[in-house]
Amino acid sequence: MTEEVQPPDLDARSIGARRLHPWSPVIDLAVWLTRLWPPLLLVASRPNGRLLVVAVLLVVLVVRAVAWWRTTWTYDGDELTVASGVWNRTVRRVPVARLQQVEVVRKLRHQLFGVATVRLQLAHDGDGGDVVLEVLSVADADRLRNGLERRRRAVSFGDDAVAHVPAPPAHELLRLGPRLLALGGLTGASLLLVPTGMVALLSTLDDLGLGDDAEDLAGRLPAVGGAVIAVLLAVAAAPTLMVVRFHGFRLARRTTDLVLERGVFERRSSTVPLARLQLVRLHRNLVRRWLHLGSVDLATSGRATAEGTGSADDAVPVARWHDVLAVAEVALAPRRLVVADRRAVPAATRRLVRRRTLVAVVLTGWVPFVWAPATVGVGAFVALVIVVARAAGRARRHGIGAELVVVETGLIVWTRTFVPLDRVQSWRITESPFQRRAGLSTVSIHLAGTSGRRTVRVVDASSAQRDALLVAIEQRRSG
Amino acid sequence: MTDRIEPPTAGAPAPDAAAWQPLHPAATRIWRIASVPWVLLPGLGAVVVVVLVVGSPLVTSLVAVTAAIASGIAWWYPALQTRHWRYRIGDEALELRHGVWWRSSAAVPFHRIQQIDVEQGPVQRRHDVVSLRLRTAAAFTVGTVPHLAAADAELVRTRLLAAARAAVAHDDGH
Numbered sequence: 001m002t003e004e005v006q007p008p009d010l011d012a013r014s015i016g017a018r019r020l021h022p023w024s025p026v027i028d029l030a031v032w033l034t035r036l037w038p039p040l041l042l043v044a045s046r047p048n049g050r051l052l053v054v055a056v057l058l059v060v061l062v063v064r065a066v067a068w069w070r071t072t073w074t075y076d077g078d079e080l081t082v083a084s085g086v087w088n089r090t091v092r093r094v095p096v097a098r099l100q101q102v103e104v105v106r107k108l109r110h111q112l113f114g115v116a117t118v119r120l121q122l123a124h125d126g127d128g129g130d131v132v133l134e135v136l137s138v139a140d141a142d143r144l145r146n147g148l149e150r151r152r153r154a155v156s157f158g159d160d161a162v163a164h165v166p167a168p169p170a171h172e173l174l175r176l177g178p179r180l181l182a183l184g185g186l187t188g189a190s191l192l193l194v195p196t197g198m199v200a201l202l203s204t205l206d207d208l209g210l211g212d213d214a215e216d217l218a219g220r221l222p223a224v225g226g227a228v229i230a231v232l233l234a235v236a237a238a239p240t241l242m243v244v245r246f247h248g249f250r251l252a253r254r255t256t257d258l259v260l261e262r263g264v265f266e267r268r269s270s271t272v273p274l275a276r277l278q279l280v281r282l283h284r285n286l287v288r289r290w291l292h293l294g295s296v297d298l299a300t301s302g303r304a305t306a307e308g309t310g311s312a313d314d315a316v317p318v319a320r321w322h323d324v325l326a327v328a329e330v331a332l333a334p335r336r337l338v339v340a341d342r343r344a345v346p347a348a349t350r351r352l353v354r355r356r357t358l359v360a361v362v363l364t365g366w367v368p369f370v371w372a373p374a375t376v377g378v379g380a381f382v383a384l385v386i387v388v389a390r391a392a393g394r395a396r397r398h399g400i401g402a403e404l405v406v407v408e409t410g411l412i413v414w415t416r417t418f419v420p421l422d423r424v425q426s427w428r429i430t431e432s433p434f435q436r437r438a439g440l441s442t443v444s445i446h447l448a449g450t451s452g453r454r455t456v457r458v459v460d461a462s463s464a465q466r467d468a469l470l471v472a473i474e475q476r477r478s479g
Numbered sequence: 480m481t482d483r484i485e486p487p488t489a490g491a492p493a494p495d496a497a498a499w500q501p502l503h504p505a506a507t508r509i510w511r512i513a514s515v516p517w518v519l520l521p522g523l524g525a526v527v528v529v530v531l532v533v534g535s536p537l538v539t540s541l542v543a544v545t546a547a548i549a550s551g552i553a554w555w556y557p558a559l560q561t562r563h564w565r566y567r568i569g570d571e572a573l574e575l576r577h578g579v580w581w582r583s584s585a586a587v588p589f590h591r592i593q594q595i596d597v598e599q600g601p602v603q604r605r606h607d608v609v610s611l612r613l614r615t616a617a618a619f620t621v622g623t624v625p626h627l628a629a630a631d632a633e634l635v636r637t638r639l640l641a642a643a644r645a646a647v648a649h650d651d652g653h
Contacts, residue, residue: 426585431583
């Protein structure tokens, strides 16, 4: 956790008007082809179809080439300006002060052509959204990113001179090896594949009617083997995907930013300004808890994108628990981490147990009337639901500090969320009639961003807990 | 309603700025116009379908009674909704309280206000009322005050903008 890494020293106080990389039309055409190849193949199989397909491809290439010719970008040290459009010209100006996150992405196609995409996340979700320079040379992408980061640092320090100083070396916080990533893949959401795969396997064995006689078993051995291999492949898919997606994962801190790098086929390098961080969320399921592993989400107010890059969510996919805590500490510094020392009141646990029991009874209570032998199984299931609900109720905790609120929820998948009080945008208290009767309420804390994950809830808080939370929020504001 | 909120004055807030304010009385009627047809028309449709298809007087009366009760609730509920809606301009935030069955209270701090929209639909225009929508950087902030008298809304908006400016200046000063 102490290695010093020197970033490339590229002078980019300003960059004059430039076009995207000349490979841009070809890459656009390749993307277009990956989406529309089935109808094109269909057309090509008809008489004179190939000629038509070639003509269409040429037209697309020319259109993209004209679009490339008419797209320019400029960085003047304060604003990035992107002008585009063939007939209708659009000029977007992005002040550096409004940037939430800067990402340089190199998908496989970019790596093949030696180019990169620069994605600038903004804090709004209105027209346009993020600014994406799809195809830049790697040098231009690095120059632009470094220039933007220098300027943003100057803005945060309130000192123009900082913009003329090369970025200081990054302090490495975490590096993930393939073994840990594979373990993370195996212990993550893919755990769900194991029971699903087992059910599929048992169902296959049942369909094959094994157990009737030994000859039958020998005859159907290939089918059984195939089913077992399919299950194993399904279980192995998640660790493989995890290793491919996060290969070379590195998290570093450079002055006021966190820098994340990862990926094989899609190399991604994200810069997350700490000043833009809205919340830090730690996760671990029962298996990861047993193995002392966990994961971290770092959420800024940028949009969550379809590509899953939004705001560095899933920032650290898996790490040793002490590393997870260290990342949270660095991300939230100089605030001191708070302990979740306020348990849910007994009335809250009772309400949770009642609600979950009701759902279990409604879902399964009719089964014994239809099939009497299931009575014991249904009874055991409802009893299990009650036990798990009681444990989940006891696992609900929160803590209040001078600068942070921490909320813990979940039993099978446990989550700890740190909310900096100075980031709270608004709050809301809701009470259902049943909550009112039990003297409980739900406090929702809203943070900047468009995703529902930017709302943190303390469910079934007692009136004293609710008041303490609101006092902490308002005191932080007054202080 | 129009005498409850004083125009903004330099330096001192209006004496009743921190008092809980109700919505315009027309809110009930506007909510009824928005909800009753959606219950009544499908209810009438269901009665007609039952008469034509089933023809049983018992089933028809059951459906008709259900439709009548649902329409009655749709008529009665907006009055309760209006009665439970309150807002006030506090020292540091706009505070909202509403909800009949599920009660909700929310606060939008002045220094977080990004934008204030005034919206008016055709029915609202008929009653000279508007809705004020406050936006913060959080998409899930609930900061809408529905059905205010248009004159009041302008005063509230001016006061909120002044408060937001003062709060931001206060923050910058620190």
